[in-house]
Amino acid sequence: xxxxxxxxxxxxxxxxxxxxxxxxxxxxxxxxxxxxxxxxxxxxxxxxxxxxxxxxxxxxxxxxxxxxxxxxxxxxxxxxxxxxxxxxxxxxxxxxxxxxxxxxxxxxxxxxxxxxxxxxxxxxxxxxxxxxxxxxxxxxxxxxxxxxxxxxxxxxxxxxxxxxxxxxxxxxxxxxxxxxxxxxxxxxxxxxxxxxxxxxxxxxxxxxxxxxxxxxxxxxxxxxxxxxxxxxxxxxxxxxxxxxxxxxxxxxxxxxxxxxxxxxxxxxxxxxxxxxxxxxxxxxxxxxxxxxxxxxxxxxxxxxxxx
Amino acid sequence: xxxxxxxxxxxxxxxxxxxxxxxxxxxxxxxxxxxxxxxxxxxxxxxxxxxxxxxxxxxxxxxxxxxxxxxxxxxxxxxxxxxxxxxxxxxxxxxxxxxxxxxxxxxxxxxxxxxxxxxxxxxxxxxxxxxxxxxxxxxxxxxxxxxxxxxxxxxxxxxxxxxxxxxxxxxxxxxxxxxxxxxxxxxxxxxxxxxxxxxxxxxxxxxxxxxxxxxxxxxxxxxxxxxxxxxxxxxxxxxxxxxxxxxxxxxxx
Ligand SMILES: Nc1ncnc2c1ncn2[C@@H]1O[C@H](COP(=O)(O)OP(=O)(O)OP(=O)(O)O)[C@@H](O)[C@H]1O
Ligand SMILES: [Mg+2]
Numbered sequence: 001x002x003x004x005x006x007x008x009x010x011x012x013x014x015x016x017x018x019x020x021x022x023x024x025x026x027x028x029x030x031x032x033x034x035x036x037x038x039x040x041x042x043x044x045x046x047x048x049x050x051x052x053x054x055x056x057x058x059x060x061x062x063x064x065x066x067x068x069x070x071x072x073x074x075x076x077x078x079x080x081x082x083x084x085x086x087x088x089x090x091x092x093x094x095x096x097x098x099x100x101x102x103x104x105x106x107x108x109x110x111x112x113x114x115x116x117x118x119x120x121x122x123x124x125x126x127x128x129x130x131x132x133x134x135x136x137x138x139x140x141x142x143x144x145x146x147x148x149x150x151x152x153x154x155x156x157x158x159x160x161x162x163x164x165x166x167x168x169x170x171x172x173x174x175x176x177x178x179x180x181x182x183x184x185x186x187x188x189x190x191x192x193x194x195x196x197x198x199x200x201x202x203x204x205x206x207x208x209x210x211x212x213x214x215x216x217x218x219x220x221x222x223x224x225x226x227x228x229x230x231x232x233x234x235x236x237x238x239x240x241x242x243x244x245x246x247x248x249x250x251x252x253x254x255x256x257x258x259x260x261x262x263x264x265x266x267x268x269x270x271x272x273x274x275x276x277x278x279x280x281x282x283x284x285x286x287x288x289x290x291x292x293x294x295x296x297x298x299x300x301x302x303x304x305x306x307x
Numbered sequence: 308x309x310x311x312x313x314x315x316x317x318x319x320x321x322x323x324x325x326x327x328x329x330x331x332x333x334x335x336x337x338x339x340x341x342x343x344x345x346x347x348x349x350x351x352x353x354x355x356x357x358x359x360x361x362x363x364x365x366x367x368x369x370x371x372x373x374x375x376x377x378x379x380x381x382x383x384x385x386x387x388x389x390x391x392x393x394x395x396x397x398x399x400x401x402x403x404x405x406x407x408x409x410x411x412x413x414x415x416x417x418x419x420x421x422x423x424x425x426x427x428x429x430x431x432x433x434x435x436x437x438x439x440x441x442x443x444x445x446x447x448x449x450x451x452x453x454x455x456x457x458x459x460x461x462x463x464x465x466x467x468x469x470x471x472x473x474x475x476x477x478x479x480x481x482x483x484x485x486x487x488x489x490x491x492x493x494x495x496x497x498x499x500x501x502x503x504x505x506x507x508x509x510x511x512x513x514x515x516x517x518x519x520x521x522x523x524x525x526x527x528x529x530x531x532x533x534x535x536x537x538x539x540x541x542x543x544x545x546x547x548x549x550x551x552x553x554x555x556x557x558x559x560x
Binding site (some may be wrong): 014015052053054055056073074075076077078080082084086088089091092093097102103104106107109110147148151285 | 309310311312314315318323326379388394395397398399400401402403404405438456555559560
């Protein structure tokens with residue numbers, strides 16, 4: 001079975017001469033939730049726009065469930081729903097009219113029941129006859145999602161869907177995304193809220209300067225790149241790390257009553273046992289200890305700033 | 308063919324017209340009525356008949372044509388320019404819709420509206436003057452052909468324009484003068500010989516002359532030439548549209 005999205009050697013040079021994508025290769029499996037992370041200007045929107053047919057690639061190919069986006073654009077595009085990054089809505093149309101319009105554009109029969117269902121899911125049903133211009137920003141964001149879902153897409157692109165959205169709405173959105181994923185929809189999202197990717201994604205891709213620099217199962221990524229910290233709470237305060245512990249990657253913090261030891265989990269030896277022995281020999285008394293794993297955010301920042 | 312998409316775009320555009328019914332329909336009717344009052348009644352009463360037709364009746368086809376030209380162009384150019392401007396065009400561009408289907412939807416709606424306005428103006432005119440239509444089939448043919456051709460032209464302008472000034476530029480500075488100087492208010496036979504020749508370079512002359520012929524059986528230029536020229540404009544617009552389609556010009560970066 002062809003993957004949901006197959007991107008091969010995809011390049012994009014804008015008319016300004018700016019190279020926004022540099023031979024990107026990426027496969028997205030059917031039914032997965034893929035988080036595309038990257039700093040501002042990395043090329044996320046450019047990538048999505050090419051797949052959705054908004055801009056033309058300057059090189060390479062993209063296939064959606066096996067359909068080429070250029071030679072077989074009708075089949076490819078029918079499968080895709082897009083929630084764009086910018087809040088671009090009609091103004092004077094009603095919510096229901098604009099969602100029905102989207103369905104028509106994709107060549108589907110009118111289906112008031114489906115439209116109602118989508119609007120209810122997004123808590124828009126009460127606003128169905130309101131003009132879009134009278135809605136708040138968060139509500140408009142929901143309208144964009146409703147439009148994207150109007151034609152029952154099999155692949156859904158969410159380009160920073162939670163930018164400028166309050167906590168409650170964000171929770172709602174993730175509920176909906178989870179529901180879609182469970183029903184088998186492939187979801188590709190970009191976000192700057194890394195905890196979202198951490199919580200939701202099956203796989204994570206990181207793009208920087210138009211290049212995919214990493215694609216990894218989220219769990220593996222966190223394990224592989226995740227550095228753990230062992231926080232040792234001391235029974236008394238000290239002013240400097242004792243000489244006997246100088247060879248360890250230790251940091252004195254708190255009020256001088258906390259030692260932080262950073263170690264790699266995927267290294268064969270973590271050095272914890274030796275540290276504990278040396279700690280005892282140095283005469284320090286331990287009150288408590290805990291370990292912390294790096295968040296995806298820290299991993300991501302480290303990656304992007306490596307070069 | 309994605310007929311449902313064509314219908315969706317067409318209905319969307321017609322709804323826009325309904326919402327702005329006053330600007331869309333009432334204002335052209337009022338301005339045309341003003342022309343009748345000023346040119347037909349006030350000034351026209353001082354002018355003897357033109358080619359055997361009362362001056363008020365003589366200007367009706369020209370006035371109608373003038374409205375159809377400006378309506379077609381402004382409807383179609385605005386219809387495609389505005390979603391480009393606000394960004395909502397993204398949805399049409401990402402839908403499984405061919406360029407031809409997009410054109411049919413937008414241009415069809417613009418032409419429909421222009422024909423509606425033209426018909427309303429003709430009906431309004433019957434309150435002021437005695438209209439007779441000698442060749443109704445040709446009249447309808449000219450009406451439709453002109454509306455479609457200039458809606459296509461408007462669509463091109465709407466895609467070409469990079470800002471609102473450019474959107475206004477062509478209709479205001481090119482089309483309106485050409486239509487005014489194209490014999491809306493006079494027969495070109497009334498001009499000095501030199502200007503009669505120059506005037507033949509004005510495309511609007513052919514449209515207006517042909518249209519007036521379908522009413523009164525009299526034309527400044529041969530009616531087949533008029534009809535032919537209308538097709539030439541249509542052809543030019545189709546070629547331009549095809550170019551835009553091929554290159555994705557200003558629609559797909
Ligand atoms: N139409 C354009 N012409 C020229 N350059 C462009 C154009 N659109 C985008 N770019 C450039 O391409 C690069 C990638 O832009 P893109 O919008 O894909 O970034 P992004 O990863 O989505 O960023 P963000 O997180 O800010 O949304 C940027 O440097 C941007 O300035
Ligand atoms: Mg972006």
